[in-house]
Amino acid sequence: MFILPEAHDSPKDGQQQNMAATKVGFGEAALFEKQRYSAKRSPGRVIHVLIAAVIITALLVKTGSLGTVLGHRNPAKQLKNIQKCSIDTLHKDLSFLDNARPIQAAEFIQRRDRLARALDQNGVDAFVLEPGFTFQYYGNVSQPDWEPGEAEERPFLMLVLPQRASDGSVSAKTAFLAAHFEEGRARMLGIPSRDEELDIVIWEEHWNPYKTLLESRLFAGKKEKQPTLMVEEEMRDFIVRGLQNNGFKTVGLSPEAELVHQTKSPAEIEIIRAVNTGTIVAVRAVRTCLVPGLTEDEVTAILDNTLLSMGFVTVFNIMLFGEHGALPHGGFVTGGKKLTLDSVVIIDVGARYLGYTSDICRSFLIDPPKGRRVPEDPLRAEKEKIWRIVFDAQTAASEAMRWNNTAASVDIAARSVIDAAGYGEFFTHRVGHSIGIKAHESPYLNKWNTVKLSPGMTFTIEPGIYLEGKFGMRHEDIYRVTETGDAELLTGRRARGLYDP
Numbered sequence: 001m002f003i004l005p006e007a008h009d010s011p012k013d014g015q016q017q018n019m020a021a022t023k024v025g026f027g028e029a030a031l032f033e034k035q036r037y038s039a040k041r042s043p044g045r046v047i048h049v050l051i052a053a054v055i056i057t058a059l060l061v062k063t064g065s066l067g068t069v070l071g072h073r074n075p076a077k078q079l080k081n082i083q084k085c086s087i088d089t090l091h092k093d094l095s096f097l098d099n100a101r102p103i104q105a106a107e108f109i110q111r112r113d114r115l116a117r118a119l120d121q122n123g124v125d126a127f128v129l130e131p132g133f134t135f136q137y138y139g140n141v142s143q144p145d146w147e148p149g150e151a152e153e154r155p156f157l158m159l160v161l162p163q164r165a166s167d168g169s170v171s172a173k174t175a176f177l178a179a180h181f182e183e184g185r186a187r188m189l190g191i192p193s194r195d196e197e198l199d200i201v202i203w204e205e206h207w208n209p210y211k212t213l214l215e216s217r218l219f220a221g222k223k224e225k226q227p228t229l230m231v232e233e234e235m236r237d238f239i240v241r242g243l244q245n246n247g248f249k250t251v252g253l254s255p256e257a258e259l260v261h262q263t264k265s266p267a268e269i270e271i272i273r274a275v276n277t278g279t280i281v282a283v284r285a286v287r288t289c290l291v292p293g294l295t296e297d298e299v300t301a302i303l304d305n306t307l308l309s310m311g312f313v314t315v316f317n318i319m320l321f322g323e324h325g326a327l328p329h330g331g332f333v334t335g336g337k338k339l340t341l342d343s344v345v346i347i348d349v350g351a352r353y354l355g356y357t358s359d360i361c362r363s364f365l366i367d368p369p370k371g372r373r374v375p376e377d378p379l380r381a382e383k384e385k386i387w388r389i390v391f392d393a394q395t396a397a398s399e400a401m402r403w404n405n406t407a408a409s410v411d412i413a414a415r416s417v418i419d420a421a422g423y424g425e426f427f428t429h430r431v432g433h434s435i436g437i438k439a440h441e442s443p444y445l446n447k448w449n450t451v452k453l454s455p456g457m458t459f460t461i462e463p464g465i466y467l468e469g470k471f472g473m474r475h476e477d478i479y480r481v482t483e484t485g486d487a488e489l490l491t492g493r494r495a496r497g498l499y500d501p
Helices: 026-041 043-063 066-071 075-090 105-122 133-139 180-187 209-214 217-222 237-244 255-262 266-287 296-308 322-326 380-400 407-420
Strands: 126-129 157-164 170-179 199-203 228-231 249-251 313-321 345-353 360-364 432-434 441-445 458-461 464-467 471-474 477-480
Touching: 075 266, 075 296, 105 126, 105 133, 105 157, 105 170, 105 255, 126 133, 133 157, 170 180, 170 209, 180 199, 199 209, 209 217, 209 237, 228 237, 237 249, 255 441, 266 296, 266 345, 266 360, 266 477, 296 313, 296 345, 313 322, 322 464, 322 471, 345 471, 360 471, 380 407, 380 458, 380 464, 380 471, 380 477, 407 441, 407 458, 441 458
Parallel strands: 126 228, 170 199, 228 249
Antiparallel strands: 126 157, 157 170, 313 345, 345 360, 432 441, 432 458, 458 477, 464 471
């Protein structure tokens, strides 16, 4: 159970009160009860009762448990106070949001033009996609925008076709395939376009939509050869097969096409910076308000609400205490473990803001109550050591993140540090991945990926060490590959220590 904040300092200047608690065993409560009734039977034992009470009270005060005995009767009020504490702390400074602006319509058109030039280079007739993250990137429409519940069986497709002007320049011709009764709704989506009205090929419910597309004006000049369509990675299989079975040739993403969304614009960088910095600031705000006795699920809810208070919507929130953190992404048994002063807390959380996603991780301990020493922890020295090794591995990886280096070199740099420290077998995952509209995008930072890094790419760097039965430790920040050398940190600042994430 947990307690109300101890009133060490007045909060009038915006200073949040420290909180602390430790669960009292049933044996201690029973001792009080037994001595109380014994005292009634034998007045001469009053002195023994008083001595025992003084000793137990002193122990409770020393360990921070007295508040648990006094304050456990209203846990809902306590959670409300902690929630208010975290939100108030966060909202003291939201300046990290100042430079983030929604992506403008012109940028979506520019993206499609860049894609058209890649398609022309690859000899592909069109890029085809359905509502999802890639559709959102090129058309500003997500899957929930089109179909809030679940993806429907009727294909609604966007096609980006390269068209060459008389001067040799290549730009995008954008068209759509939609069921006739959905045409009006498609036009109301507000998809950015250089045309006054969207170019939509319509099909009736009793028609074959793929044959209708093949015979449409879009491919009128391709009668003598099979049109080649590049399909994006989220395209459902039945649509790909429908296209293949009705006269189209389909190919997967090319490196040139992938590079379009892998290279972030200045506007994208500012949103990525804001959402990732804000997510870390929220984690720090929550940490200052935490007390022993809270469960993983309770802290998860507190962080979710704290993020929501500034317009961030949680995408995932992995909350792990103590030995639960030895499994990098947790498991079905997590959620109920209670926080203690010596619990290593791992928070791996992602949130969405202005269409872009954060993905950060911090590992830390909570502060002890004011005026009280940290309890003895036989694993404390090892925790400090592992924290530093993982931090140094992250540093090495960030230094390897340079233009024209391979994705593999970043992973190897981090892995070399952890290997040299003797913990290589406990670093069980890749060191990172690209990030943007999705939390996980290509390219991926693993030791076999030979893709070359280029300016504008953004990545997580998240090395970790996981010791079963003890704890885990992971640091995750976001970096941008630059034109000038050192990678740029996009998460405000890095962690500084076990008590300063």
